[in-house]
Amino acid sequence: MKSKSAPVDGLLDELQTTLANGSVGRRIETLRRVTDLFLSGTIDYSDDQITLFDDVFQCLINHIEVSARALLADRLATVDNAPRGTVRALAFDDTIEVAGPVLSQSERLDEASLIEAARSKSQAHLLAISIRKVLSRAVTDVLVQRGNAEVVQSTVKNPGAEFSDNGYDRLVKRAADDEDLAACLGLRPTLPRHLYLKLLAKASNTVRQRLEAANPKRAVDVPTAVREAARRARTAPAAVTKQTDIAHALVKSLHEDGRLDQHLVTQFAEEGRFDETNAAIAALANVTVATAENMMLESRAEGIMILAKVAGLSWSAVKTVIRMHDELSGAEPSDLDACKATYERLRPSTAQQVIRFHRMQQNVPAT
Secondary structure: HHHHHHHHHHHHHHHHHHHHHHHHHHHHHHHHHHHHHHHHOOOOOOOHHHHHHHHHHHHHHOOOHHHHHHHHHHOOOOOOOOHHHHHHHHHHHOOHHHHHHHHHHHHOOHHHHHHHHHHHHOOOHHHHHHOOOOOHHHHHHHHHHHHHHHHHHHHHOOOOOOOOOHHHHHHHHHOOOOOHHHHHHHOOOOOHHHHHHHHHHHOOHHHHHHHHHHHOOOOOOOOOOOHHHHHHHHHHHHHHHHHHHHHHHHHHHHHHHOOOOHHHHHHHOOOOHHHHHHHHHHHHHOHHHHHHHHOOEEEEEHHHHHHHOOOOOOOOHHHHHHHHHHHHHHHOOHHHHHHHHHHHHHHHHHHHHHHHHHHHHHOOOOO
């Protein structure tokens, strides 16, 4: 360690002389020598020595041309213990040739710096961020909000990107006017089921064909967009997510503990949580999740009302579930007054008969 202290400590003297009297060429040569010295001993340098290199680099990059800064960024981008201040300064450089290498590769940029850059820099900077190996939900939220079509599609294609529920919701809305984005989004394995349904309900035939080509084992098309989405949601491996399993496990636990009631159903529906709402109604109606899902995903609200009648839900709870269904499926809003009249006339015994019919249908092999 001590053998490296002398050349490191001597950098400041040379730097002061170079900045005071040196030409641009001499400054670039000093930067090259400093970079070589740093890279030759990155494993051995102490934190204090790296801090000294950080100070030297930052003094130099303010007095050199773009090509030299770009070369420095390229050399430091993949260094595990590159000086943080220098890396951050390069990342916020207005020239993408300088910022790009560290934005897309450097592990020395923390999440706060990435978010700040994503909020304030150019679309080229955002595109560089979008291809990082790992992207947190907080970072992708900004990319999805600020990014142009190229940035958003690059982010969706990144297997290391994670998305929040709000991020996914925003993506589905943007995909309504962007077929390429819709196709990319539909192939993401973590897209929540209810948003997959909403995406497919509004997707064009071209997008559906592209997704069908990616999964050739799909069943034949059915007439309406909502039924098409329902079929894909049931059959596509990408539609069954870890979040769905967690939701079902939560509802099962609540039911076994005697804590599941219509107030929770209403809460789930108000929050747009399709999986929890579906599983809760299934448990209260004493039907399988699959049976409830088939009925919940119908294009009209009758299936919901039949399940709700068997589950003993009040109209207030049923109304909330119908609104959630309409919003998530992209369907026209249901006539709630007509639904209320139908629900009040519906007998529990009739509802039970319809559910038995649905069970029979599920047991019949598909043709």
